[in-house]
Amino acid sequence: MSEENKNPVTEKIESTKGGHFYKEIMKDFRIKESLHGCLNCGTCVANCPAAAFYDYSPREVCQMIIEGDEETIEEYMKSKIWNCAQCYSCKYRCPKENSAADIVMAMREIAVREGLAAEALAGYTRIAKLVLTRGNQLAPDMLSPDAFPDWGPRMIELSSKKMEMREELFEGFPGMNVVDRAWAAEDYTIYEMQKIWEESGALEKVGTVFPFLVDIVQDDMEEKAEEMEAKIQEKKEKLEASKK
Amino acid sequence: MKTVLVIGGGVTGLKAASELAEMGYNVSLVEKEDYLGGQVTKHKYYKLAPDLRLAGDVIYPVIKAVESNSNIKVLKHSQITAVSGAAPEFKAKIKNSKGESEETFGAIVVATGFDHFDPTVKQEYGYGRFKDVVTNAEVEEMLNPNGPTKGELKRPSDGKTPKKIAIFQCVGSRDRQVGNPYCCRVGCVVSTKQAIEIKEKYPDSEVYVYYMDMRMFGRGWEELYGKAMEDYEIIFTRGRGAEVTLKNQQLSLRAEETIMDRPIQHSVDMIILAAGMAAGEGTIDAAKVLGIKQNDYGFLAPKDDFLSPNESSKPGIFIAGADKGPMDIENCIVEGAAVAAKVAGSLKN
Structure with missing residues (x-):
């Protein structure tokens, strides 16, 4: 019996931090200014107009970058980040002065450059x-x-x-x-x-x-x-x- | 025998003064207000966590020990305007309604304490705009039978007892936006205590606590937290209160239920802001007058946090209590006694 069959619900975490997209994102000068750890307090989500209507969460964006899983990042660049309205409410309310909006902006530029944006922008x-x-x-x-x-x-x-x-x-x-x-x-x-x-x-x-x-x-x-x-x-x- | 100047008549200053007097030193206790007991008296703290014993049962014996000791001269409504000289001979100017006088002291204890954080700065919470958004200090006053509402929790807008109450944790604490990234160290237990008091008095009410982490590290705090959930059915929601609006005369709050991963909107009758601790006005003034070091947030900086926690950056000037950073009453009393021992030791040399 394989490991997956024994435990179908448990997610197996295999860190793939440090992949190509992750490196490209971290190279952007905005990231250092936009992420100072995350308290997971949810202030950004509560204030986010996009989160109120779409499958989008600025807190998830920050967590995703902290975790740095390549596959997740790619998925986000293809879809979720395009739901952000770039209103910057997250930046002006975050108790850690993080800015999911800036992270999203950097990711969007990379997504365009890397040819991941076509479907989301159709x-x-x-x-x-x-x-x-x-x-x-x-x-x-x-x-x-x-x-x-x-x-x-x-x-x-x-x-x-x-x-x-x-x-x-x-x-x-x-x-x-x-x-x-x-x-x-x-x-x-x-x-x-x-x-x-x-x-x-x-x-x-x-x-x-x-x-x-x-x-x-x-x-x-x-x-x-x-x-x-x-x-x-x-x-x-x-x-x-x-x-x- | 040298005289010791104690600045601040709150819990720490009172304890330091009475301990020093008991050791035989003469003490001048300078307090800017016309009452003793500091924030405990000012905001009529009613009960103390975690035992829910009356604050008066703690503060009155401490005040009495000072007032009944003939070695202590209590100067209310007084302020220190200038200090010159060095250890062990300081000359301090004391100003009050009778005028200004100069006295000589062998050592100075600074116990100027904290101020409750003013939540007007967090404008998204609507404090000052919406009457039914109140602070935890205001709730203490309300719950005290000697307070403005004679012990009843009442909505400031219409005087009615609120049914649904939300408590916001970490107001002005753990928040870089207001320049206070530190933890207030008491908000969690004070809110849990207030929630229990409210549920005890009004069993029909619903109390919701919006928190990031419940930091129950003190004696009996974790047990109180357990009691709040098990015996009082207080609802703890993991998500920081983010915004308050008024819709059809009803308060509405926004937060994220971070465990369920969804933004929420919640209509309540009253919101209590667990406002944290900021360096007191007296602390900032004292640092200026005495020329002693402060940390990034305005609190007084010890010479060495581990090895000389009660010594300021200047010899002969000692610091204790909540002017060094957020501290609960229990620890302020310990600090008062600790600084007294340190002062006595320094005067012997």
């Missing part, structure tokens, strides 16, 4: 696409009163007039007279932004989570490239001329 594809192709993702159109009944009947009335209201509010700012996005950035601005992402390596990082988004952005850039590069050249020449 739901954010739309947002990422909008940010990468438009520069912003929130729009007045998204805030439909049907989805937020607690806003009351006045919102229904206001919502039907949102275009008129924006036109009045932002007279003289044509980019603001839209309701399908927060504001309409100029093509040139978007191109410039995409160029920065590409050259800084940020786009490549996005690619580890949303590979197809890289193609979308690159297609988007290609379409505009000729016109925009000419514009950049023109600007450069103007700048040179002004220097002389």
Whole structure:
């Protein structure tokens, strides 16, 4: 009879502390500032808005790092850490001045880098696409009163007039007279932004989570490239001329 | 015969004064308030853990031993404003309503004690905002028949007896956020004692204690803890009280039930904060006037914690009791006697 069969309930602890992900996390400069042992008092969990609704516990995050089990860390990086809302309530209430929020932030960066985040972030594809192709993702159109009944009947009335209201509010700012996005950035601005992402390596990082988004952005850039590069050249020449 | 100056008329100072007087020394006992007995008298401590004997049965004999001894001069409403000289001849300025006078002393005993931690700092507990969030010192006053409510536990908001009572442990202790990472050393047993007193007086009430660890290291403390669970059905929940809000005139607390691994919300009628110990105002003043060393938290630092626990950083100035750090009454009395022996020894040389 094997050991497991004899005692099916007892969990066998085999420490695997010191694995690759654990080492990567401990390398982050934030960890030392964010973990000073843990009293297991539960103050963080009691104050945590994410813990009230999701399968997430800042206390567990601290305990997981203290224990350092590689398999558990990997599991957390794939799922649980993405439930944190980064409100930092844990940090400002913890009697040990720990910050699960900072640990989570460091772990998220590593999860992205190590290609563990794709599944957890799949739901954010739309947002990422909008940010990468438009520069912003929130729009007045998204805030439909049907989805937020607690806003009351006045919102229904206001919502039907949102275009008129924006036109009045932002007279003289044509980019603001839209309701399908927060504001309409100029093509040139978007191109410039995409160029920065590409050259800084940020786009490549996005690619580890949303590979197809890289193609979308690159297609988007290609379409505009000729016109925009000419514009950049023109600007450069103007700048040179002004220097002389 | 040299005269000894004892600063502070709490348990430790009283015990030190009477022990020294019994050995034949003259003692001047300086107390800033107009009563003796320190925090025990100030907050009308009612019963003492773990035996639930009356605090008066302990404190009155100690006061009487001082008041009935002709070798002791008790100076109430007095404060030391300046000290000069060195052992064995100190010159201390004593200020009171009659004016300022200077006297010479052979040795000085500092027994200036502690102050209850002020929980207003922990604003998430709502002390000062919500009337029915009270401190453990206020509960002592309430439970004492000579107190403001004549021994009845009453909600400050409406004067009614609360049915559901929660006690928060470690308020202002074991907490880096308020700069007090140390343990108050008495909160656990005091809360257990108060919970039993409440259940004894109001058997229908429900008492919940929110704790991190119950540190029952004193004489008879663990047994009292057992009694609280077995005989009084007090509910101990392992999770630190995290936040208090007021919903529809009802107090609501948040915590994590750490053993069951879930956040909880609990509606109660009254919340008692087991506020810990902070260095007393008198202790901080004494350190300044005498120029003796304090530790990181404002308490007085002994010359050597193990080998000379009652000597300050300056020769001829001795320290004892809760001005050195959190201490219970039982140990304060031991400290008072210990410092008296040390002073007597130093004056003989």
